[in-house]
Amino acid sequence: MLPKRIYQFVIIYLAALGGLQAIKLVFALSDYVIPSPADLWQTAEAVFSRYLGDALNTLAVAIVGHLLAIVLATVVAIIGRLTNWAGALIKVAAYNLQAYPIVAVAPIIFILLGDGLASRLLIAAMICYFPLLLSFIGIFAEPVVDIEHFYTMTGRMRWQLEVKIRAFENNAKLITVTAGSATLAMVGTIVAEFFGANAGIGYSLRIALYQSDLAKVLVALFLIGIFTSLYLALLERIGVWLQHKLVLPTGGTL
Amino acid sequence: MRARIFAEFLLIALLASAALVGGCGPPEGDLGPLTYRLKWLFNVSVVGDLYAGAEGLFEAEGLQVTVKPGGPEKDAIKELELGHAQFGVASADQVIRALAKGSPVVVIAQIFQQNPLQWIYRPDRNRFETPADFRGKTLGVTFGGNDEAIMRALMATRGLSEQDATLFSVRYDYTPFLEGRVDLWPVYRNAQGVIIEDKLRRAGEAVAFFDPNAAGVRFVANSVITTRALLEQHPRTVQKFLKALLEGWRRAVDPAQAERVLAMIQLHDRDTALPLLRQQLDITRQMVRPTAETVIGRIDAAAWKQTEEIMLTQNLIPAAVNVASSLVSP
Known part of the structure; x- marks a missing residue:
C-alpha cells in the first residue's frame, strides 16, 4: 500500500513537472517564470535537507492536530447525536463555523496565541475538525434499528452501548472519513504556517513565494506530497488493522 | 492509439507556437x-x-x-x-x-x-540614529522580503551580524510592535507608516522612523x-x-x-x-x-x-x- 501511494504521487508530480517544462518550451519562458530542470536540481540540492526538516516539523504538527480533532469530534458528535436542544445547537454551530474561511479566522488566532506551535496546532485541528464532526454526527445520530431495537426492548440499552453499536456498524465509513481528513490536517498546518507561524514547510513556502522562486516552491510541494502520502498510507494501514480487529474479535462481547 | 495521442499533442504544440509567434510580430502601434x-x-x-x-x-x-x-x-x-x-x-x-x-x-x-520602506520605532524607548544602535535590539523583518535584504545591508555597514541583534519575523499584523515586543518595525512610510503613527499618537505615544537612505543604503x-x-x-x-x-x-x-x-x-x-x-x-x-x-x-x-x-x-x-x-x- 505504501510504495503504491508513493509511486502514484511521484508519477503525478513528474507529469506535472513535464507539463510545466512543455509550457516553458512552447512559450519560451525564462527560468524566472518556470525553472529549468537544472535550476530545479540545483535548488533541490541547496534546500532539500532544510526543507526536509521543515516538512517533518509540519507533519508532526499535522498529526497532533489531527488527533486532537478526532478526539474532539468524537466527543462532540456523541453529544451532538442527541435529538435534544444541545445536539441541535452543536449541529448548527458546526455548520456555521465550517462556513468561515480559515484565512479570515487565522489572523485572530495569531494575535491571541502568537506565532508559535499553539496557533499552528489549533488551525490544523480546526480545518479537519468540522468536516470530521459533521460526518461523525451523521454516523452517530443514525440508529441501527435492527440491533438497537433488541437492546431497547430488553431494557439493556445504554448510551455507551448505542455509540459502540453505531461505531461498529459504520466502522468502514469512520475510517474513510478519518483518513480523508488527514490531508485537511496537513493543509491546515501549511496554511497556518503560511499566514503567521515561523516554522514548518508552509513558512518556507511563503519565503520562497516572496522571492518569486518557483524552484523552491516545487521542492516544497514534492516534500509535502511525499509526507501526505506517507501519512495517508499509515492511516489506511491502521484502518485495515482496526477493521480486522473489529470484524474478527478475539473474544468478549460488544 | 499512441500515434493519435502523439499527433494531437503535436497539433496543440504547433497551434500554441503559432499563436505565440503570431503574437510577437504585429506592426508598431x-x-x-x-x-x-x-x-x-x-x-x-x-x-x-x-x-x-x-x-x-x-x-x-x-x-x-x-x-x-x-x-x-x-x-x-x-x-x-x-x-x-x-x-x-x-x-x-x-x-x-x-x-x-x-x-x-x-x-x-x-x-x-527614495525607497518608502522605513522602520518605525518609539523614540522614548529607543534611539536609532545609525545602524550601530541596532545592537541588542529586536528588529522586525519580513524574511524573504526586500526589507530583510535592506536590514542585513544596514547591519553590515556597522559589522553587525545576527548574533548582535534579534531578527523578528514580521507578518501583516502589527501587534508585536504595538505591544512593544519589537523595537523596529518595517513600514511603507507613505502608506502604513502614516496610519500606525496616527494610531500611536492617539494613544499618546511618540513615533519616529529610521530611513535606510540616511544610513547610505539606497535600495x-x-x-x-x-x-x-x-x-x-x-x-x-x-x-x-x-x-x-x-x-x-x-x-x-x-x-x-x-x-x-x-x-x-x-x-x-x-x-x-x-x-x-x-x-x-x-x-x-x-x-x-x-x-x-x-x-x-x-x-x-x-x-x-x-x-x-x-x-x-x-x-x-x-x-x-x-x-x-x-x-x-x-
Whole structure:
C-alpha cells in the first residue's frame, strides 16, 4: 500500500513537472517564470535537507492536530447525536463555523496565541475538525434499528452501548472519513504556517513565494506530497488493522 | 492509439507556437488593449498610475490601457512573460532576481526616487540614529522580503551580524510592535507608516522612523517595467505609455492638484480617512519628487548598482547581472 501511494504521487508530480517544462518550451519562458530542470536540481540540492526538516516539523504538527480533532469530534458528535436542544445547537454551530474561511479566522488566532506551535496546532485541528464532526454526527445520530431495537426492548440499552453499536456498524465509513481528513490536517498546518507561524514547510513556502522562486516552491510541494502520502498510507494501514480487529474479535462481547 | 495521442499533442504544440509567434510580430502601434499590472493594491503609492488611467491620459496618447491592482500573489514580471500584461511595476529585487534567471525584462522608469520602506520605532524607548544602535535590539523583518535584504545591508555597514541583534519575523499584523515586543518595525512610510503613527499618537505615544537612505543604503523601490521585445518592436508605444504615465505622476504630485487627487484616491481607498490620505500624499510627493529639479521617473543607476551589489553580497543572486544594461530610458 505504501510504495503504491508513493509511486502514484511521484508519477503525478513528474507529469506535472513535464507539463510545466512543455509550457516553458512552447512559450519560451525564462527560468524566472518556470525553472529549468537544472535550476530545479540545483535548488533541490541547496534546500532539500532544510526543507526536509521543515516538512517533518509540519507533519508532526499535522498529526497532533489531527488527533486532537478526532478526539474532539468524537466527543462532540456523541453529544451532538442527541435529538435534544444541545445536539441541535452543536449541529448548527458546526455548520456555521465550517462556513468561515480559515484565512479570515487565522489572523485572530495569531494575535491571541502568537506565532508559535499553539496557533499552528489549533488551525490544523480546526480545518479537519468540522468536516470530521459533521460526518461523525451523521454516523452517530443514525440508529441501527435492527440491533438497537433488541437492546431497547430488553431494557439493556445504554448510551455507551448505542455509540459502540453505531461505531461498529459504520466502522468502514469512520475510517474513510478519518483518513480523508488527514490531508485537511496537513493543509491546515501549511496554511497556518503560511499566514503567521515561523516554522514548518508552509513558512518556507511563503519565503520562497516572496522571492518569486518557483524552484523552491516545487521542492516544497514534492516534500509535502511525499509526507501526505506517507501519512495517508499509515492511516489506511491502521484502518485495515482496526477493521480486522473489529470484524474478527478475539473474544468478549460488544 | 499512441500515434493519435502523439499527433494531437503535436497539433496543440504547433497551434500554441503559432499563436505565440503570431503574437510577437504585429506592426508598431497595433498592440490593441494594454494591461498595466501594479505591484500592490490601489492606494496612495500608485496615485500617479491611477491618475493617468482616471484622467484619460493614456487615451490622449491613443492607447487603451487597463490599470490592474497588484497584491502579494501577483508578479508583474511573470505576467509580462506570459503575455497577460504589457507593462508592470516590480520591486528592484524582483527585477534583479528575474534578470539573474534570464528574464527579458527592462526598467523604463523609476517612480520613487527614495525607497518608502522605513522602520518605525518609539523614540522614548529607543534611539536609532545609525545602524550601530541596532545592537541588542529586536528588529522586525519580513524574511524573504526586500526589507530583510535592506536590514542585513544596514547591519553590515556597522559589522553587525545576527548574533548582535534579534531578527523578528514580521507578518501583516502589527501587534508585536504595538505591544512593544519589537523595537523596529518595517513600514511603507507613505502608506502604513502614516496610519500606525496616527494610531500611536492617539494613544499618546511618540513615533519616529529610521530611513535606510540616511544610513547610505539606497535600495531601489518599485519601478516600471516591460519586456525587451516590446521595447524593441514597439518603441513608440512604450514612449507613449511612459509619456502618459509620467504626466499622470507629475499631475498627481502637483500640490495645486491635491484636492482633485485626494478625491480620486478616496474612490479606491475608502478605509483611510481624508486627513491621513492627505499626509500620505504629502509624503509620497517628497519621495517621488524630492526637489523641484527632480525629473519624475528618473532611473537612479547608482542606486540600482548598489541594490545589485547588496543582493550579490547576500547571495540572493548567484552572479552579477549587470543591471545597468537593463535600465532603459526610451
